[in-house]
Amino acid sequence: MATLPVLPLTDVVLLPGMVIPVTLDPTTQAAVDAARASGDKTLLAVPRIDGEYGPVGTIATIEKVGRLPDGEPAAVVRGLARARIGSGVPGPGAALWVEATRLDEPAPAGRARDLAREYRALMTSVLQQRGAWQVIDAMERMTDLSELADAAGYAPWLSLAQKTELLAAQDVTARLELLVGWVKDHLAEQEVTERITSDVREGLEKSQREFLLRQQLAAIRKELGEDEPDGSADYRSRVESADLPDKVREAALREVGKLERASDASPEAGWIRTWLDTVLEMPWSTRTEDNTDLTAARAVLDADHAGLADVKDRILEYLAVRNRRAERNLGVVGGRGSGAVLALAGPPGVGKTSLGESVARALGRNFVRVSLGGVRDE
Incomplete structure (x- = not known):
C-alpha cells in the first residue's frame, strides 16, 4: 500500500502503458507539484465522471512538465499499474492524498489468447478503414496481452x-471480452453509417447527372434548331408545386421527363400534355361532406326522372349501404368508402348522365363528366 496524491482526469482515462498529456489547472497542478516534491514523481491518476471518482485508478509517473504548442501548461504522465483507491489521508500541499493498493494482474488463462486473436483481427479492420497502418504495425508487435x-x-x-x-477490469480475459463486443458494435455502426452516406452520395450524383444531361439535351436541341418542347419546363414546376399525392407526383414527374425528351413532331408529346393537364386539374385535396338523407335523395330522383323505379331503388340501396358502413366506421375498400362502384349501362339518350347528376345533387357533391379515352357519344 502506498500514499499518493490524486490526479483527477475529467476528459480522459489513463490505462497502464499509456502516455498522455494533462493540462494543468489548480487541481491537477497541486497533484503534480505534490508528486514532484515527493521525489519519485509518482501519483494516482483517477477518472472523474459526473463529479465522482472511480473505484480504481492508475499509478503513474510524471515524464515531463512544460507547455503545449498553444502555450497552455501541461504535464506528460505515463501509466504504470492499476491500483484500488483506499481512504483519504493527510498530506503536504493542496493535493488530495489517498491510500492506494496496487492490483496484481493474474496470468492470462482460458480463452484469453483466442480473444486476443479475434480482437487483433477486428481492430485491424477498424484501423484499415482509418488508414492507420503504423498503429496496425505497433499492435502486431505487442506480445503482452495486457498491453x-x-x-x-x-x-x-x-x-x-x-x-x-x-x-476497473483486473483480469485481461474480461477486458478482451469487453473489447471484442465493443469493436463488433462499432464496426456495425460504421457499416450502417457508410451505407447511409453511400445512399445520400448516390442520390446527389443522380440529381447532378440528370441536371447535366438536361443541360446537354437543351444545348443539342439548340444546335439542331429545335426549340424546347412547349411548356415542358413549366410542367415540371407546376407538378412540383402542385398539392398531389406522393405516388401521383412520382408518376407525373416520370411523364414530364418523357415530355422533355420527346420531339415536337412526336404525337406522344400531345398525349402526355393532355394527361398532365388532366392530372393537374383534378381536385386531389378537395373534399365534400355527403348528405346522408335517403328521403331527400328519393325526392331528388323522383323530381328529376319519371319511372325508372328499378334504377332508383338500386341507387337508394347503394346510398343506404354507404350510410350503414359510415355508421359502423368501416374502412375504405380499394380506396372507395362504399366498397362498390355504380355502372349505368345503356344506349345514348336513356338518362345515364342525368341520373349521375341527380345522385351528385342528392349527395351534395360536385358533378364532373369525363370522357374516357376522348370518346364521346356524338
Whole structure:
C-alpha cells in the first residue's frame, strides 16, 4: 500500500502503458507539484465522471512538465499499474492524498489468447478503414496481452464510461471480452453509417447527372434548331408545386421527363400534355361532406326522372349501404368508402348522365363528366 496524491482526469482515462498529456489547472497542478516534491514523481491518476471518482485508478509517473504548442501548461504522465483507491489521508500541499493498493494482474488463462486473436483481427479492420497502418504495425508487435488490451485506451470511439470499465477490469480475459463486443458494435455502426452516406452520395450524383444531361439535351436541341418542347419546363414546376399525392407526383414527374425528351413532331408529346393537364386539374385535396338523407335523395330522383323505379331503388340501396358502413366506421375498400362502384349501362339518350347528376345533387357533391379515352357519344 502506498500514499499518493490524486490526479483527477475529467476528459480522459489513463490505462497502464499509456502516455498522455494533462493540462494543468489548480487541481491537477497541486497533484503534480505534490508528486514532484515527493521525489519519485509518482501519483494516482483517477477518472472523474459526473463529479465522482472511480473505484480504481492508475499509478503513474510524471515524464515531463512544460507547455503545449498553444502555450497552455501541461504535464506528460505515463501509466504504470492499476491500483484500488483506499481512504483519504493527510498530506503536504493542496493535493488530495489517498491510500492506494496496487492490483496484481493474474496470468492470462482460458480463452484469453483466442480473444486476443479475434480482437487483433477486428481492430485491424477498424484501423484499415482509418488508414492507420503504423498503429496496425505497433499492435502486431505487442506480445503482452495486457498491453494489447490496455492500448484500447487510445481509441477515440470508446466512451469515457467504457474506458473506465476497462480500467476497473483486473483480469485481461474480461477486458478482451469487453473489447471484442465493443469493436463488433462499432464496426456495425460504421457499416450502417457508410451505407447511409453511400445512399445520400448516390442520390446527389443522380440529381447532378440528370441536371447535366438536361443541360446537354437543351444545348443539342439548340444546335439542331429545335426549340424546347412547349411548356415542358413549366410542367415540371407546376407538378412540383402542385398539392398531389406522393405516388401521383412520382408518376407525373416520370411523364414530364418523357415530355422533355420527346420531339415536337412526336404525337406522344400531345398525349402526355393532355394527361398532365388532366392530372393537374383534378381536385386531389378537395373534399365534400355527403348528405346522408335517403328521403331527400328519393325526392331528388323522383323530381328529376319519371319511372325508372328499378334504377332508383338500386341507387337508394347503394346510398343506404354507404350510410350503414359510415355508421359502423368501416374502412375504405380499394380506396372507395362504399366498397362498390355504380355502372349505368345503356344506349345514348336513356338518362345515364342525368341520373349521375341527380345522385351528385342528392349527395351534395360536385358533378364532373369525363370522357374516357376522348370518346364521346356524338
